[in-house]
Every structure is written in C-alpha cells, then in structure tokens.
Amino acid sequence: MTITAADLVHLQRCVELAREALEDGDEPFGSVLVSGDDAVLFEDRNRVKDGDATRHPEFEISRWSAENLTPDERAAATVYTSGEHCPMCAASHGWVGLGRIVYAASSGQLVSWLEEWGVPPAPVAALPISRVVPGAVVEGPVESFTEIVRSLHRARFPHLR
Structure with missing residues (x-):
C-alpha cells in the first residue's frame, strides 16, 4: 500500500466530517473527492438520520x-x-467510473466492532469494494486511523456503555 502524506491529510478531513455527522446525530462517515491534481472537488458526510x-x-x-x-x-x-x-x-462508484478509493477503516473492521458491541447487523451485507467493483484501485485500511474511527462508531451507541 502506498499511502502518501497528501492521502493522510484527506483521510483526516474524512474523519472530521465523520465527527460532524456524529455530532449532528448521524452515523459517523465522511468522504472527500479529490481531483487528479490534488484539488478538493466535493466533500460530504452521512445524512441518513432522517x-x-x-x-x-x-x-x-x-x-x-x-x-x-x-x-x-x-x-x-x-x-x-x-x-x-x-x-x-461501491456500485455507484463503479457505475460512474471514479478512480482510486482510499479508506481509513474497512467494512470488515466495522462489522467486527459492531458484533463486539452487540449491535444488530445492517440490512445489507458488508462486502469488500473489490467484490462489488472488480478491478477497482483500493487502498485501506490505514492503521493510523483505526482507533479514532472505532471510537466514533462506538460513540453512536451510548446506551451500550
């Protein structure tokens, strides 16, 4: 895996967006789209709470x-x-032909954490991106973000403390 200093900066912004989502009562996920010349084009956070x-x-x-x-x-x-x-x-990514994907924590990690905390599984199976989009260029998880992402997800379930 070749994670660069620029990748880490963009992943940090994703974590900030995930924190914003959590603080707004939503699930802690955040994403950033960056052009081929490293310009931030679009960013957003989860908005499923409604x-x-x-x-x-x-x-x-x-x-x-x-x-x-x-x-x-x-x-x-x-x-x-x-x-x-x-x-x-992942399917939407494949259908529109987006390039490389870099993620901080894997879906497998999230599933493991949720199981550990006794949270019921999601209604959709967690599959690696490469199973949904064969040939996708994917890098992750990035170990330096594991604990912070885990703590954000753990904070979604204060009743389990």
Missing part, C-alpha cells in the same frame, strides 16, 4: 461526479472516506 438510507457521502460523491465531471476527470479522481464503501456506494 430516514433516507441512501444519503451516504460516497453515493453523493458519485452523483455529484456524474453531473459535474467528464469521464476522464472521474477516472483520475480519488475518493477518500472514513469507512470502506458499502455495496450500494
């Missing part, structure tokens, strides 16, 4: 990219995210 389970930041990035970038620009871009894409988001 009942629309498709309001994941990675899905919003796919929508925004399809409307605002050429196919070549999408392919050259990198999506950074605090957590590995769910199958819905």
Whole structure:
C-alpha cells in the first residue's frame, strides 16, 4: 500500500466530517473527492438520520461526479472516506467510473466492532469494494486511523456503555 502524506491529510478531513455527522446525530462517515491534481472537488458526510438510507457521502460523491465531471476527470479522481464503501456506494462508484478509493477503516473492521458491541447487523451485507467493483484501485485500511474511527462508531451507541 502506498499511502502518501497528501492521502493522510484527506483521510483526516474524512474523519472530521465523520465527527460532524456524529455530532449532528448521524452515523459517523465522511468522504472527500479529490481531483487528479490534488484539488478538493466535493466533500460530504452521512445524512441518513432522517430516514433516507441512501444519503451516504460516497453515493453523493458519485452523483455529484456524474453531473459535474467528464469521464476522464472521474477516472483520475480519488475518493477518500472514513469507512470502506458499502455495496450500494461501491456500485455507484463503479457505475460512474471514479478512480482510486482510499479508506481509513474497512467494512470488515466495522462489522467486527459492531458484533463486539452487540449491535444488530445492517440490512445489507458488508462486502469488500473489490467484490462489488472488480478491478477497482483500493487502498485501506490505514492503521493510523483505526482507533479514532472505532471510537466514533462506538460513540453512536451510548446506551451500550
């Protein structure tokens, strides 16, 4: 895995966005879209608390990219995210032809944490991005973010303390 200093900066922003989501009563996920020349193009955080389970930041990035970038620009871009894409988001990424994905924590890690805390599983299976989008360029998890992302997810369940 070749994680650069710039990758770490963008992942840190994803974690900040995840914290913002959590502070707003939402699930702690944040994502940033960066162009091939390292310009931040779009960023968002989870917005599912009001009942629309498709309001994941990675899905919003796919929508925004399809409307605002050429196919070549999408392919050259990198999506950074605090957590590995769910199958819905991975599929949207593949369908619009986005480039590299870098995530702080894997879906496998999240599933493990939730099981440890006694949280019921999600209604959709957690699959690695590469199972949904064969050939995707994916890097993660990034170990230096494991504990902070874990703590954000743990904070979603104060009743389990």
